[in-house]
Amino acid sequence: MWTxxxxxxxxxxxxxxxxxxxxxRQTCCAQPAFNTGYRDEARLVARRFxxxxxESEADVIVSPSGSCTAMVHHYPELFAGxxxxxxxxxxxxxxxxxxxxxxxxxxxxEDVGASWNGRLTWHDACHGLRDLNIKSEPRTLIRNxxxxxxxxxxxxxxxxxxxxxxSVKYPEISVAILDQKIDAIERAGVQAVVSxxxxxxxxxxxxxxxxxxxxxxxxxxxxxxxxxx
Amino acid sequence: MNxxxxxxxxxxxxxxxxxxxxxxxxxxxxxxxVILSNSDPINQFxxxxxxxxxxxxxxxxxxxxxxxxxxxxxAQRIAYSDNPPNAHDIFSFDVGISxxxxxxxxxGTLVLDSSCERHxxxxxxxxxxxxxxxxxxxxxxxxxxxTLLQQKEISPAITFITGPSRTADIELTLAIGVHGPQExxxxxxxxx
Amino acid sequence: MNHLSSETFKxxxxxxxxDVQLRGALKNATSLFGERRKQAASSLPNxxxxxxxxxxxxxxxxxxxxxxLEEFVGNAESRGAKVHWARDAAEANSIIxxxxxxxxxxxVVKSKSMTTEETHLNEALEAAGMQVVETxxxxxxxxxxxEPPSHIIAPAIHKTRQQIGELFTAELxxxxxxxxxxxxxxxxMKLRDRFAAAxxxISxxxxxxxxxGTIVIVENEGNIRLTTSLPRMHIAMMGIEKVIPRFxxxxxxxxxxxxxxxxxxxxxxxxxxxxxxxxxxxxGPDELHIVLLDNGRSRMLAHPVTRQSLACIRCGACLNACPxxxxxxxxxxxxxxxxxxxxxxxxxxxxxxxxAQLPYASSLCGACREVCPVKIDIPQLLLHLRGEISPxxxxxxERLAFKIWARVMTSPSLYKLSSVAGRIxxxxxxxxxxxxxxxxxxxxxxxxxxxxxxxx
Numbered sequence: 001m002w003t004x005x006x007x008x009x010x011x012x013x014x015x016x017x018x019x020x021x022x023x024x025r026q027t028c029c030a031q032p033a034f035n036t037g038y039r040d041e042a043r044l045v046a047r048r049f050x051x052x053x054x055e056s057e058a059d060v061i062v063s064p065s066g067s068c069t070a071m072v073h074h075y076p077e078l079f080a081g082x083x084x085x086x087x088x089x090x091x092x093x094x095x096x097x098x099x100x101x102x103x104x105x106x107x108x109x110e111d112v113g114a115s116w117n118g119r120l121t122w123h124d125a126c127h128g129l130r131d132l133n134i135k136s137e138p139r140t141l142i143r144n145x146x147x148x149x150x151x152x153x154x155x156x157x158x159x160x161x162x163x164x165x166x167s168v169k170y171p172e173i174s175v176a177i178l179d180q181k182i183d184a185i186e187r188a189g190v191q192a193v194v195s196x197x198x199x200x201x202x203x204x205x206x207x208x209x210x211x212x213x214x215x216x217x218x219x220x221x222x223x224x225x226x227x228x229x
Numbered sequence: 230m231n232x233x234x235x236x237x238x239x240x241x242x243x244x245x246x247x248x249x250x251x252x253x254x255x256x257x258x259x260x261x262x263v264i265l266s267n268s269d270p271i272n273q274f275x276x277x278x279x280x281x282x283x284x285x286x287x288x289x290x291x292x293x294x295x296x297x298x299x300x301x302x303x304a305q306r307i308a309y310s311d312n313p314p315n316a317h318d319i320f321s322f323d324v325g326i327s328x329x330x331x332x333x334x335x336x337g338t339l340v341l342d343s344s345c346e347r348h349x350x351x352x353x354x355x356x357x358x359x360x361x362x363x364x365x366x367x368x369x370x371x372x373x374x375x376t377l378l379q380q381k382e383i384s385p386a387i388t389f390i391t392g393p394s395r396t397a398d399i400e401l402t403l404a405i406g407v408h409g410p411q412e413x414x415x416x417x418x419x420x421x
Numbered sequence: 422m423n424h425l426s427s428e429t430f431k432x433x434x435x436x437x438x439x440d441v442q443l444r445g446a447l448k449n450a451t452s453l454f455g456e457r458r459k460q461a462a463s464s465l466p467n468x469x470x471x472x473x474x475x476x477x478x479x480x481x482x483x484x485x486x487x488x489x490l491e492e493f494v495g496n497a498e499s500r501g502a503k504v505h506w507a508r509d510a511a512e513a514n515s516i517i518x519x520x521x522x523x524x525x526x527x528x529v530v531k532s533k534s535m536t537t538e539e540t541h542l543n544e545a546l547e548a549a550g551m552q553v554v555e556t557x558x559x560x561x562x563x564x565x566x567x568e569p570p571s572h573i574i575a576p577a578i579h580k581t582r583q584q585i586g587e588l589f590t591a592e593l594x595x596x597x598x599x600x601x602x603x604x605x606x607x608x609x610m611k612l613r614d615r616f617a618a619a620x621x622x623i624s625x626x627x628x629x630x631x632x633x634g635t636i637v638i639v640e641n642e643g644n645i646r647l648t649t650s651l652p653r654m655h656i657a658m659m660g661i662e663k664v665i666p667r668f669x670x671x672x673x674x675x676x677x678x679x680x681x682x683x684x685x686x687x688x689x690x691x692x693x694x695x696x697x698x699x700x701x702x703x704x705g706p707d708e709l710h711i712v713l714l715d716n717g718r719s720r721m722l723a724h725p726v727t728r729q730s731l732a733c734i735r736c737g738a739c740l741n742a743c744p745x746x747x748x749x750x751x752x753x754x755x756x757x758x759x760x761x762x763x764x765x766x767x768x769x770x771x772x773x774x775x776x777a778q779l780p781y782a783s784s785l786c787g788a789c790r791e792v793c794p795v796k797i798d799i800p801q802l803l804l805h806l807r808g809e810i811s812p813x814x815x816x817x818x819e820r821l822a823f824k825i826w827a828r829v830m831t832s833p834s835l836y837k838l839s840s841v842a843g844r845i846x847x848x849x850x851x852x853x854x855x856x857x858x859x860x861x862x863x864x865x866x867x868x869x870x871x872x873x874x875x876x877x
Contacts, residue, residue: 002863006870022874027830033823035785035804037811041827048831130787159744163784168855170431170782175859176438176748177784206860234506238661241719242487248723254484281689313704316651317617336687349650349704353643371687372672378693379668383633385500385698386650386705389691394643396605397683398559398575400446400582401453404605407558408612409643409689 002198008225009064009099016109025052029063030078031071035164039078046075047085050092060106061096064221066128066196069098073131098128100196100220104137115146116226118191120218121153123181123204125197129157138196138220145223153193154184162203178207185215194218270334271417274367277337281392282405283413285337291361291418298359298414299324310351325351325410329362329390331377332415334369338391339415340377344384352390358410360390363421424569427755427767427776434782437749443579447750450578454741457684458792464686465676474673476796479732482631482664483722489631489664490713496634500696502709509716510540517542517623517656518549520710524654526551526620532638532645533557534625535573535735536658536714538757539770542623554615556644558608565592571751571759574682574737579750612644622648622706626659627734628674629711632667635695636711639678639688646690655706657694660714662731674734677794681736717770726805730766732795739789739799745782754779761789765802773806777814780806837871 006022013020029049033042049072053061063069073096075089103109122142128134135157142150161167161177168174181204185193193208193215195201205217271287278285288294299307302324308314310327319325327348329339339360341348352358368374378387394409405411425433437443462468482489494504507513513536521529529551531537543553543564555564559576563569566588570576577585582599589595595607624645628637636657638645649655665674679685698705721727740746740760751759756767756776764783768776780803789799812820829835856862 003866003868003870003873007873022870024871024874025833027836030830033826035807036819036823037804037807037809037815038820038823038827039808040812041823044827045830126784126786126788130791159784159786159788161744161784163786166781166784170434170745171855171858172435172438173745173748173782174784177744178859180744202863203860206856206862209861210859234508234512237508238506238713238715238719239487239490241715242490242661242722245719245721245723246484246486249725249728252480252484252725254481316704320613320617338687343703343705344699347704349646353646353650371675372669375669375672383635383668383693383695385695385703387693388646389687389693391687391689394689395641396558397641398557398562398577399580399585399601399604401450401575401578402582402601404601407605407609407642407644408556408616408647 002201002219005064005198005219005221008219008221009062012099012103012112012221012224013062016103016107016112018107021056021058023052023056029068029071031067032164034071034074034078043078046078046089050075050085050088053092054088059095060102061092062099062102063096064099064196064219065198066098066125066132066134067199069096070127070131072096098132098134098196100137100141101132101134104140110140111144112141112224114144114224114226115148116223117147119149119151119189120192120194120223121151121185121188121190122156123153123160123193123195123200124157125195125200126159128196134196138194141220141224142194145226148223151188151190153188155180158184160200160203162199164199167203174203175207178203182207182211182213186213190215192216192218192223194220194223196220270367270369271364271419273369274332274334274337274417277334278392278413278415279337281337282395283337283392283415285415285417287364287417287419289418289420291416291420294416295326295359295361298416302357304357308351308355310346310348313347313351316350319350319354322355324357324359325353325355326359326361327352329360329415330366331374332362332367333371333374334367336371336391338371338374338389340374341388341390342378342384343386343388348388349386352388353409356406356410357412357414358390358393359414359416361416361418364417364419365421367417425752425755427771427779430753430755430778430782433753433755434749437753442581442584443750444748446579446581447747450572450575451741451747454574454684454737458681458738458741461680461684461686465680471673471676472794472796475677475734475794476732478665478670478673479795482666483662483728483731486661486664486722489666490661492631493629493634493664494713496632497636497696497711498634500634502634502696502711505710505712507712507714507716510714513540513658513712513714513716514542514545516712517658518545520654520656521546521551521621522549524620526654528615528619529553529621529623530556530615530619530648530652531560531623532625532640532648533560533576534623534658535757536625536660537623538570539716540658540714542658554612554619556612556616556648557640558605558642558644561608561612562588565589569752570757572737572740573735573758573760579752616647616651619648619652621654621656622652623656623658624649626657626663626711627678628671629659629664630666630668630671631664633695635668635693637671638692638694639675639690641683641685641689643690646692649692649694650705653706654708654710655694656710656712658712658714660716661718662733678734678736681738681792681794721769724805726801727769729797730762730769730802732797733762733766734795736794738792738794742788742792744784744786744788761799762797765799765806768806768810773810773814777810780810
């Protein structure tokens with residue numbers, strides 16, 4: 001749905017020395033079903049995820065999405081009591097990382113050689129922040145982007161109001177929450193908002209463009225893939 | 230009649246607990262790390278009382294301090310906890326005076342014990358409450374006070390008082406003096 | 422009283438969003454509460470340890486709730502309290518009305534108790550011919566306004582001072598003002614004679630100590646002390662989950678509750694009441710009646726995920742932190758318990774049929790879990806409830822949509838055609854309008870990442 005996130009993630013990982021493979025058989029982490037309460041359907045899709053990634057000889061699985069990563073970390077809960085699938089779920093969950101967390105905590109890479117001129121700010125996506133404790137890592141990576149002026153967003157850790165199917169089940173509330181975020185972004189006077197989750201970016205970007213704002217949304221991977229060339 | 234409700238509820242509790250998947254029970258560790266204590270609990274107590282809009286006088290002449298407050302207030306009808314007025318009359322009193330059996334330095338809290346004196350209405354109904362506490366009865370922490378209270382059988386009514394009464398129910402704006410006293414004076418008797 | 426229903430949460434929320442005054446009041450209140458809580462929590466270096474300890478204590482009690490309740494009751498009764506057990510709301514109200522009638526009570530004063538709101542006790546007492554007076558300032562305000570509470574800690578948080586001033590002028594004859602001190606004095610004055618005249622005082626309970634049979638009630642105003650010491654009979658209602666094992670456990674909970682609720686180190690008053698007075702000349706009521714309320718709580722013990730609902734100490738911190746509550750306020754939830762904790766206990770107490778929307782009215786952001794003093798994992802609870810509700814009560818269209826989705830996501834050939842699936846989804850669920858009413862949609866890309874990868 002947002003191919004440049006995938007493309008940028010691969011390029012950034014390669015630039016810092018990783019060998020990257022992508023298994024085309026993959027589909028989804030099953031988050032939409034799990035979050036909406038359809039656990040049987042979620043398990044069907046989760047088993048596929050687990051089976052496919054088990055076959056890989058890669059050391060780690062990296063995702064440019066905090067919420068997808070958090071969902072994979074939920075797999076043990078989804079297969080609790082299932083003696084066949086639980087250990088496989090645990091094994092896959094243990095090797096799945098979100099991109100910024102992987103770069104900074106595992107590879108110890110804080111500077112990926114990116115450059116982007118302009119004033120920008122960061123929105124903490126909820127699952128990344130609260131499920132995976134990702135807070136300092138993206139900021140560290142952003143501060144090392146040459147030419148970028150980073151401004152801390154007011155209430156950066158406040159939810160954008162997406163929440164998966166919540167955004168369409170309760171659209172008025174979703175947008176009311178979103179508008180608090182939009183107001184803060186406008187007050188910050190930035191050219192771009194960066195975040196680690198495409199869903200937040202769709203939510204925020206969708207409202208910014210509806211309001212005719214010039215502020216663009218960028219995924220962290222896209223920012224890190226920017227260069228002055 | 231109520232025994233069947235009792236058995237029904239207890240039965241329901243047991244049935245539902247039994248239906249639950251087992252969990253690992255983690256023993257409760259009641260130890261708190263020691264927080265560096267203030268070497269001067271009496272002054273800490275005074276600061277704490279003042280931080281909640283109470284007034285605190287440290288003195289070796291409690292009687293004199295008390296008289297001074299009463300004079301300044303121009304108080305007419307004074308209720309004492311050793312001989313409190315009855316529940317209807319007390320509403321017309323200006324000042325209620327009691328002692329406190331202990332006090333907590335870290336929060337500025339008075340501890341009043343009904344088995345030691347009749348504090349319940351005297352410290353509550355008149356618009357001004359004056360409490361006298363011995364300096365030696367000031368403990369440092371809430372935990373110390375709770376431990377103290379457990380040294381004998383718990384009295385029927387123990388009250389902790391921290392400052393005058395207050396509310397923030399209207400627009401979260403602080404208003405001092407609601408149903409309880411509007412002013413609290415604490416006299417710390419340093420002679421004891 | 423004008424009660425909104427949980428069953429119409431969506432409509433309630435829409436109406437709330439259109440209420441500019443309400444949204445302003447909510448914004449001020451929740452951000453102030455949130456700031457105060459944050460400062461109070463960070464002033465204690467061992468805050469996280471305290472949360473863990475509190476949760477461990479609650480877990481211990483809940484796993485052995487029958488034993489701790491029996492210990493509490495035995496000790497309370499040995500000190501002269503009479504304990505009554507109420508299986509449900511009707512039984513609780515019947516017990517209390519019976520006690521008040523025995524006393525030939527005409528005037529009943531009450532201090533704030535969520536459980537008495539849960540059972541609609543006031544209506545039952547009034548039907549039995551008694552005058553019921555709420556004495557907590559916030560509760561007094563909403564009683565005059567004939568409204569239900571909108572917040573667990575500050576029931577009148579949805580009202581501006583102007584609205585309250587006008588209410589007091591209309592109902593109490595107060596000279597027009599919006600000065601908070603004047604309004605407070607008016608309430609103090611009006612309520613004083615009710616306290617003096619009351620035959621029965623009814624309170625809630627914050628903590629019930631099994632070891633000593635003590636009930637502990639905390640407040641700032643002094644109305645609880647008046648309610649529980651002036652009338653000849655004191656009735657205390659508590660949910661069965663309010664028990665804690667030992668007197669010394671109060672240290673942990675008295676540190677967490679005031680800070681989480683209002684940002685205070687301690688509220689002005691804590692009353693520790695153990696049985697009744699020892700001699701007739703002593704102060705205090707002649708009779709203490711404790712009513713233990715089940716009303717669906719024991720059912721929640723059946724699963725570790727739902728059991729944690731019962732750890733709640735009713736501090737209200739989750740409400741203030743919740744982006745949904747911040748926008749719509751408490752009334753929209755149509756329940757005595759609003760906000761995140763309300764979204765999980767209301768369906769469990771009232772039944773899923775009456776509150777099926779509530780577990781879905783969340784973006785699962787987790788802010789509530791962060792601020793909960795007893796570490797209740799509310800998002801986990803919400804997901805658990807959704808897992809119970811959706812397969813059985815989800816709309817036929819939605820259940821079908823996810824079956825299709827699962828087929829597509831597990832079939833490579835179907836996945837390739839997933840744009841088709843996307844269009845089916847859009848037809849069976851009105852997603853696109855719900856999105857596009859307020860937000861633009863990203864244009865669909867011509868090549869998927871999978872396709873780009875093939876070209877490498």
